[in-house]
Amino acid sequence: MLRHGLAMLALTIIAIAGWAYSVNYNTMTAFDRVRELRGQIAEEREALQVLRVEWAWLNAPDRLQRLTEQFASQLQLVPLVPDVLSHTAIVPFPEDPATTVEIAPVIDRSGLIPVPVSRPAAWRAE
């Protein structure tokens, strides 16, 4: 009986040792993987930072202004001035009520829409 018990004990110890061994090595590989992933995250963060700065750089106001001036003929943009703002009430909507309902909320919720009117700056005209 005692012999059997001891044999069982020995087997259990061997099994537990084996389990502990595998857990140990699994943990170590997991740590390696975590380290690797953290390295990747750090790299990605750095790339993100570079891209963020590049985005800001490409959208620099000076650059955008230079480009709009360069492509003025294609873009046909005019500075946004208050004269181009008006009330929706003044806009002649089509009489079909269905269309009116359709268009109005799409354009602007504040009830004001920009009307595309080209207007030179006041003091340049003087």
Place this chain on the structure above:
Amino acid sequence: MTDFAAPKNLRTGAGQRADWRLMLLMASFCLCYAAVVLNMGLLAATDPTEPVIGDAASKGRPVRGEIIDRDGNLLAANLPAWSLYAHPHVMKDPIKVANALDRIFPDIDRETLLKKLTGQRRFAWIKRPVTPRERQLVHDLGFPGLHFGNREIRIYPAGHAMAHIVGSVRAEREDVRYTELTGSAGIEKHFDARLRAPELAGQPVRLALDLPVQQAVRAVLGDGMERLTAKGASAVLMKVRTGEVVSMVSLPDFDPNAKPIFFRGKAEDSPRFNRAAQGRYELGSTFKVLTAAMAIEAGVVNAETMIQTPSQLKYGRHRIGESHRMPAQMSVENIVVKSSNVGSAKLAMMLGTRRFKEYLEQLGMFDPSGLELAESAKAKPLLPPYWTDLSSMTISFGHGLAASPIHLAAAYATLANDGLRVRPTLLAGPQEPGERVFSKETSREMLRIMRQVAVRGTARRGDVPGFEIGGKTGTAEKIGARGGYDRNRVISTFASVFPTSDPEYVLIVSLDEPTDRSGRKPVRTAGRTAVPVAAEIVRRVTPLLDMRPRLAPVTEAPLTLNTGAE
């Protein structure tokens, strides 16, 4: 092994075997204890570490905090970069290396490079910072003894537009592993400790400025400056209720990403000089609004009180005159609207020097503006060394006291903010409400008078329909080379508030030596120079600030009426 569990042998069967067993037992216990002691010693000797889940790479190096505008646009950011250094003693052929490096970096002098690499030194910086492309080229050379150190470079994506505000950094304590950047101007210097604090590295400093508005103001001001052949210009756009500076422009400006160029000439003409926060100018008639507000607040007059305004006012040997003909007597309202020097001087006298000074102090005219810039801390307004009654009389119309446009903006904002003191700030967010300087009634009355200046006074060209601009012009002659004032060199300023019925913004536009040559005779008055520029700024920035024109009720019938039924 089984005997171990039956110790009865110990007592009975004495002899060699028992002794041997005892020895074995003791030895095993000793071994166990030795193992424990050894382990404890090992634990005590090594540095305590957590299991290696956290890694240095994930935390990264401590980085300088970013600066963003009120909508989150990047104004100052970091880019990882490298610095190139050499260990000349491990190089096989320094001359070959020098030639190769010379081809990659044309800006490095070949002779100095050669001297560095062939000398006795074991360490030499070659170039910092190095771009990724250059780094790759050096890598491709494959020479031993060339190494890269980590460093950061500071980038200002907004460029010229925010140059005066963000300031600059300087590299301090350079090291092959890490370079410490220290603020040397502007926000970078003022908030240096905050930007460097490692625990706050992830949190950017958010400014009150608005990049698109800043760019629009800069563009309009630049056009105006060119058209009027002015030497310099500045503009301040400030929120009346909070004192947040939404835009602050000083022209000429500079590229913050370029290496500073040495400027020959007077410091206040340098592009690096911030005219809006650092420059101190006599701001001329714009002070008349403040004088009138003080007189009304103190109760010595009201807007309708008639004041005798002779064409000249004598005080001792000094004479105060007008720039153009004025009626013999004028109401306080007309003194402001028609800009009478004599009238203002009389108001200051009725108020008395003591009270006049008290009000100026409450408006912040005696102290630096408190703006969060390293430069503005030194910009204390220039006051007369001995303050006489004559000083009060000239300061009442803006001569004899030189303050920055920011000071003027804060004083006008205080007047427009129902009389509660407004302190200028570059940081986004509300501030503690300031103490009361003027009553609400005085504030209303002065806003009404300022509106009249734009309707029928000197600022008629500044009236943008729908925005109820009110303000005051000021044309101050500069001090000439031989002393005294120079008629042909002026600083023209327009200080305005809009909309006057519910003030939201204060706009100060100041031009240095403008001349309008569009007419037959050159004109330099603010009404023809600063005012049209300010009007154009209002037209351009109000859509960006989400302000809509408040149109007067339409009296004529609209062209199309959608009645639905015919």
